[in-house]
Amino acid sequence: MTRLEVDNLWVKFPTRNGIFDAVRGISFSLGEERLGIVGESGSGKSMTGRAILRLIRPPGQVTANHITLDGQNLMKLSEREMRQVRGRRISMIMQDPKFSLNPVMTVGRQMMEAYATSGRGSKALARDKAMEMLDAVAIRDPLRVFNAYPHELSGGMGQRIMIAMMLIPDPDILIADEPTSALDVSVQMQVLDIMDKLVRDRGMGLIFISHDLNLVSSFCDRVLIMYAGRIVEACAADKLHEATHPYTRGLLKSLPQLDEPRRRLEVLSRDPAWAESESVSGIT
Amino acid sequence: MSHISIDNLSVWFDINEGRVDAVKNVSLRVNQGESFGLVGESGSGKSTILRAIVGLTPTWSGAMAVAGEELGRKRNRAFYKKVQMVFQDPYASLHPRQSVDQVLGETLKLHGAGDVDERIEKLLADVGLGPAFRFRYPHQLSGGQRQRVAIARALAPEPEILLLDEPTSALDVSVQAEILNLLSDLRHEHNLTYVMVSHDLAVVSHMCEKIAVMQLGEIVEVMTVEEMREMKPKHPYSRHLLESSLGYKRRTG
């Protein structure tokens, strides 16, 4: 079932040298699945995530034929209506939890506030829900964490708390922008486990934005590869290693591999035609 | 004889609440011309060892020797002619107000080089940057180009040993390949000894012959790259690291 559909999305920024198109007319859909968006820095992958939530600040502009969430066109909503969507129906996790948590508020208060703004229930209920969520993201000592300030926690802990906060309102869709790249591998796996469970148990749709090809191919169901603001290839995640586009192939070959030693790594030579060719549709 | 030998090195930081032990009783040997990898998670102390070698950590105990010379509290210029370091984040390791020319020129002058102009052009050529880059400022360079400048700066004194602190972790994979190839080439051309720190086991396996796994400030295991490729580490923590690095494994049920 398609939950989110994006049709012909553009993100533009005016600069001194003209208009810079960060995202150039991409279309894709998201069901109850893990959709990976991979690309290098500047490919427009993060802008795509922010544009769905209409979080691009002026002078940046977002245009699209439509961005439909369960039949509702988000492009037509007022800023006020959009605020109801953000957090409640679509949540977003950023790369670095240090910048996303308020440093002068305890974790518990921030979580209860997130619950209060989602507009339900008493204080006691909010507290229960917060504790439940901390437990859900595999935090061993929820009570200590509840009363702690963000600086007293490790990066991995902070990221799990961010996830817990984003999950309090039971969103339909979670956009995770490099959620694990600041984390160590073992914590990374725990965080992925949590998100994986949510997709399976709650039927949530997940957009997983990352630069890590190995991780995306092993974690996601479907992958979109972005280059210069366009989707150059869309494929099933487990078929990523059979990708056909020269850019995707080049990226895969430039990675050092543990199991097959190479004397030299292949260096990607970029073909200007890649940036010019039409965007591939990511709609299923 | 070992090019770098470290015995019972401990490094700690005094902070308000007490002391944090970053490195505990670490001993290691690196032979001349070898490329030695240090892997581990953040906070395992792997970068701290590099910083201790070059004298950027004030509080340490134990013994360190480079090329047979015992290291004391202070490092002199002769030491820095032998040992240089490339930092993790090329966006933070170049002075924002200095052009490539100023960075390399000052480094060369500090080491008493005469023909600065020629040497700068040669260094830029060595790291694959044309003379057009010479007068650019860091904000006019991409991440990969910045890291090349940082490598050129480290090569300026013609060192024997290069310490690499996660030199590609801030870069895109395609740029990472370019930088890793460059580092391999430079090692063979200049007969360098590398000590490379990384959290990426694939990168370390590509670059290094010997790998030490660190956990909580201690080296838990030293293995050869072949042992690592065959997935035969002895210590459970090394095994855990190796398995996680292969990608996500879905838990069933």
Place this chain on the structure above:
Amino acid sequence: MSIFNSPERYTAGWRAWLLTDTPTSRNHARIASFYQGWLSFRTNPMAMFGLLILALMVLIAIFAPLLAPHDPLVQDLANRLQPLGTDAHLLGTDSLGRDILSRLIHGARITLYIVILVALIAPIAGLFVGTVAGYAGGWIDTILMRITDIFLAFPRLVLALAFVAALGAGIENAVIAISLTAWPPYARIARAETLTIRNTDYISAIKLQGAGPFRIITRHIWPLCISSLIVRVTLDMAGIILAAAGLGFLGLGAQPPSPEWGAMISEGRKFILDHWWVATVPGLAIFLVSLAFNLLGDGLRDVLDPKDSGS
């Protein structure tokens, strides 16, 4: 990866030369980066307005003898306290019949003189103390910053008054007194910046080339502190002009018959009810110049702030 649909391609010639990404020499690089700063400064109309006023003021100060219609010191008691718009006295005359416009024009020189001297002494002293304290740390830091605190604890004008009282009245002493009271905030800023800069990788990198503390402070830390100090100085200029005017007003700065703006207000004070322009006109001049400095400072902050210039 940048794809630009640029409507205005660079015009060839000098503009392309200035905007190039590949400068060909040291000077070219310097001029080009200066020009790019100017371009972004130019987009701020308020800052341009401030710059225009200050440029005008500098010109007026330089050409004061040519511009002033009268000698600022010549008294004409028959024509005292003439109102605005009187023939030959556009801004009227003061209690001794001196032409106010001419006095204002000559006063610009004194104001500029004070401003330049203070702007040279106070930030440089502050920069020196702050960076040394921040970089050295330990007991040096403690001693230098406690001295800074002591200076900060006094109200500025009161401290300046004390200095002038000890040194004697006069412009030079006023400048010294103002500078002595103005440096501590700069030391604070410079120290705070130094504390973050000294732990960066680029400072570590230059240490690994065997550079000593003197070189690191002067060549690597100062250039980064200077931009925020320049911004702070321009924002503080208004306060400095007012402090100088305040000292003049209290009779401890410029001495009569010198046409210093504060002293002019002080003289006009006696007639403020019947002949308001005598005090108001120099007051407006002070206001305008202070405002111009503030606007300029705001614009410079946008251009010079090292936190933004990276991208």
